[in-house]
Amino acid sequence: MKKLKIVIAVIIMCLYFKGTAQFNQNQDKQIVIGTVDSLYSNILQEQREIWIHTPDDFDSTKLYPVIYVLDASQHFYVITGMLKQLTPWQIPKSIIVGITNSDRTRDFTPTNVPFQRGHESETSGGASHFIKFIADELKPFINHKYPTENNNTIIGHSTGGLFVLYSYLNHENVFDNYLAIDPSLWWDKENLVKASQELLLKGNRKEKSLYVAVANSIGESMDTVKVRKDKTEPTEGIRANLKFHDLLVKNSKELNYTWEYFKSEDHGSVVVPALYNGLRSVFSWFPFPEMWRFNTPKEYSSKQLTDPFYSHYDKLSIRMKREIKPDWQLLNDIGFFMLEGHKLPEKALAYLEMNADFYPNDSRSFLALGNYYLSLKDKLEAIKYYKKAIEIDANQEAQAKLKDLGGQ
Numbered sequence: 001m002k003k004l005k006i007v008i009a010v011i012i013m014c015l016y017f018k019g020t021a022q023f024n025q026n027q028d029k030q031i032v033i034g035t036v037d038s039l040y041s042n043i044l045q046e047q048r049e050i051w052i053h054t055p056d057d058f059d060s061t062k063l064y065p066v067i068y069v070l071d072a073s074q075h076f077y078v079i080t081g082m083l084k085q086l087t088p089w090q091i092p093k094s095i096i097v098g099i100t101n102s103d104r105t106r107d108f109t110p111t112n113v114p115f116q117r118g119h120e121s122e123t124s125g126g127a128s129h130f131i132k133f134i135a136d137e138l139k140p141f142i143n144h145k146y147p148t149e150n151n152n153t154i155i156g157h158s159t160g161g162l163f164v165l166y167s168y169l170n171h172e173n174v175f176d177n178y179l180a181i182d183p184s185l186w187w188d189k190e191n192l193v194k195a196s197q198e199l200l201l202k203g204n205r206k207e208k209s210l211y212v213a214v215a216n217s218i219g220e221s222m223d224t225v226k227v228r229k230d231k232t233e234p235t236e237g238i239r240a241n242l243k244f245h246d247l248l249v250k251n252s253k254e255l256n257y258t259w260e261y262f263k264s265e266d267h268g269s270v271v272v273p274a275l276y277n278g279l280r281s282v283f284s285w286f287p288f289p290e291m292w293r294f295n296t297p298k299e300y301s302s303k304q305l306t307d308p309f310y311s312h313y314d315k316l317s318i319r320m321k322r323e324i325k326p327d328w329q330l331l332n333d334i335g336f337f338m339l340e341g342h343k344l345p346e347k348a349l350a351y352l353e354m355n356a357d358f359y360p361n362d363s364r365s366f367l368a369l370g371n372y373y374l375s376l377k378d379k380l381e382a383i384k385y386y387k388k389a390i391e392i393d394a395n396q397e398a399q400a401k402l403k404d405l406g407g408q
Contacts, residue, residue, distance in 0.1 A: 033053055033076075033077070033080045034051050034052050034053040034054075034076065034080065034096070034098070035051070035052050036049060036050075036051055036052075037049075037050050037051075037052055037145075038050060039137065039138065039141050041133050041137050041138075042137070043129055043132050043133045043136065043137060044102070044107075044129060044130070044133050046102055048099070048100070048102065048133070048138075049100045050072070050097055050098060050099055050100065050138070051072045051076050051096075051097070051098035051100065052095065052096070052097060052098075052142075052146075053076070053080045053083075053095070053096040053098075054095050054146070055087070055093040055094070055095075057093075060147055061147070062147060063147050063148060063149045063322070064092070064093060064094055064095045064146070064147060064148060064149055065092050065094045065095070065148070065149045065151040065152065065153065065320070066094065066095045066096075066097055066139075066142060066146075066148050066149070066151070066152050066153070067079065067083075067094050067095070067096050067097070067152075067153040067155065068097045068099060068134065068138075068152065068153065068154045068155070068175070069096060069097065069098045069099065069155045069156075070099055070108070070154070070155065070156040070157070070160035070163065070164075071099075071101065071104070071156070071157060071160050072098025072099055072100045072101075073098075073100060073101070074157075074271075075098070075155065075157065075271065075275070076096070076098035078271070078272060078275055079096055079098075079155070079275060080096060082275060082276055082279060083096065083279075086276075086279060086280070089287060089288070090279075090280060090283070090286065090287050091279055091280070091283040091286055092149075092283070092286055092320075094153075095142070095146055095148060097138070097142055099134075099138070103123055103126070104159065104160075105121050105123060105124050105159065106123040106124060106125070106126040106130075107126050107127065107129075107130040107163070108127060108130070108156070108159040108160055108162055108163040109121070109124040109125055109126070109127055109159065109162065109163075109187055109188075110125065110127040110128070110162070110163075110166045110170075110187075110188075110191070110192060111124070111125050111187070111188045111191050112124050112125030113125070113187070113188050116187070116188075117233075127163055127166050127167075128170075130163065131163075131166070131167050131170075131171050131174060134154075134174065135171065135174045139152070139174075149320055149321075149322070150320070150321045150322070151176050151177075151319070151320050151321065152174070152175045152176055152177070153175060153176065153177035153178075153179065153282060154167060154174075154175045154177070154178055154179065155179040155181070155275070155278070156179070156180060156181065156183075157181040157182060157271055157274075158181070158182060158183070158184050158267065159184045159187070160181075161180035161181050161182055161183030161184065161212075162180075162183045162184040162185060162187055162192065164178050164179065164180040164183065165178070165180050165183050165185065165192060165212075165244070166192060168180075168205075168208070168210055169192065169195070169196060169199040169200070170199065172203045172204075172205055172208055173203075175208075176207075176208060176209065177208070177209040177210075177211075177282035177283070178208065178209070178210045178211070178282075179211045179274075179275075179278040179279070179281075179282055180210075180211070180212045180213070181213045181270060181271055181274040181275070181278070182213060182214055182215045182217075182237075182241070182267050182270050182274070183212065183241065183244075184237065185237070185240035185241055185243075185244055186236040186237045186239075186240040190236075190240045190243065193240050193243050193244050193247070196244060196247050197247055197250075197251075200247065200251045200254070200255070201251075205254065205255050205256070206254060206255070206256055207256070208256060209256055209257075209281070209282040209283075209284075210248075210255065210256065210257040210258070210282075211257070211258045211259075211260070211277070211278040211281040211282050212241070212244070212245070212248075212257065212258070212259045212260070213260050213262060213270055213273075213274030213277065213278060214238065214241045214242075214245075214259070214260070214261050214262065214270075215238075215262050215265050215266050215267045215269075215270035216238075216261070216262060216263050216264065216265060216266060217234070217235070217237050217238050217266065217267055218234070218235055218238055224238070224242060224261065227239060227242070228242060237267075245259050258281045260274070260277060260281075262274065285315060285316075285319055286316070286319075288308070288312045290308035290312070291308070291309070291312075293305055293308070294334045294337065294338065294351075297338060297342055297344055297347050298342070298344070302346055302347050302349075302350035303350075305347060305350060305351070306350045306351065306354045309326055309331075309354060310354075313325060313326060313358075325358045325359070326358060328355060328358070328359050328362060328364065328365070331351055331352075331354060331355040331358070332351075332352070332355055332364070332368050334351050335348050335349075335351035335352040335355065335368065335372070336348065336368075336372075338350075338351060339372065339375065345372075345376060348372065349372060352365075352368050352369050352372055353369070355368065356369060361392060362392070363388075363389040363390070363392040363393045363395040363398065364389070364395070365389075366385045366386070366388040366389040366392070366395075366398070367385070367386065367389040367395055367397055367398045367401075369385040369388075370382045370383075370384075370385035370386040370388075370389065370398060370401060371401075373385065374401070374405075379405055382401070382405065383402060383405055386398040386399075386401050386402040386405075387402065390402065
């Protein structure tokens, strides 16, 4: 029993540390979380700086979702740290693109208001140009330089959150996931809120994920019921957000959204918990808790252990718009864990045969099956699978095993 516990611990530790490697270090022993790049925008008529983070075990032969983060100087560090904790089991390994600011008010606001809340804002109203810059210039730039999935997320806070909701309502096909943190929906006398009902009736947002976080900007003086009746400027932000919430509820059958109120957080402090909850929310379809059934396999039949893999990865493939498979090494390790750790050969075979289903053109799948039957002293079956492995790509290890068995 002690040996079995050690095997379980080793597998879990290997899987965990595979997904939580340290940030990259350069020759000067500096911890590096990203690189700075830039591109010239013909739409905005200016050079735009972007910050890029790729997974530490970045593999150019694999594809990665992209998370676009507004206000990079504030949020880039937080989001890279969170991904370090959440990948690979809670959200997929992703490329992060932090967009730095040039004229924040211009880019994030959908309408022109020359003077707002005591501040000059003559350049405001450029959101339509900024979304065009992202869709027509930035995304193609990133997709050309990196191996990207056709799965994109946009994150914004405050006025950035306003831009996220503007994009969701007016350009729902630019991103797949929209994460708006305490959005400034009060802008221009709630102009976007007033247009929301009509906009929500257009397009198809059922396959889009929306997360809206709202902070407590009213303190303890009143609650969310009383604040709806208030008419003063200090409450206009939360009143606008509550009105938008009502519209989401009204149209909930056609939407996929989460709206969360943080009673204990203000406009600034809400960012960190909202980022965490928001990422978990928009990627709620990604975690695979049934995978861990292999730790207690006696509680499940072979079918109950393997069927969840097929259904889960079918769902992932639909979401990611391409075929997604479980990691070959993971299934192989679990298969032999069933055999050597739990002494359950039938369940071990179920995992190894599933690996061959997912990877029928990988000679290792049949080499593993040959090794499985060899461990059971079934020489004829072992020879059959070694020959299959050799047929695929002349697998040298299979050839050596076959020679030892006198099967050549």
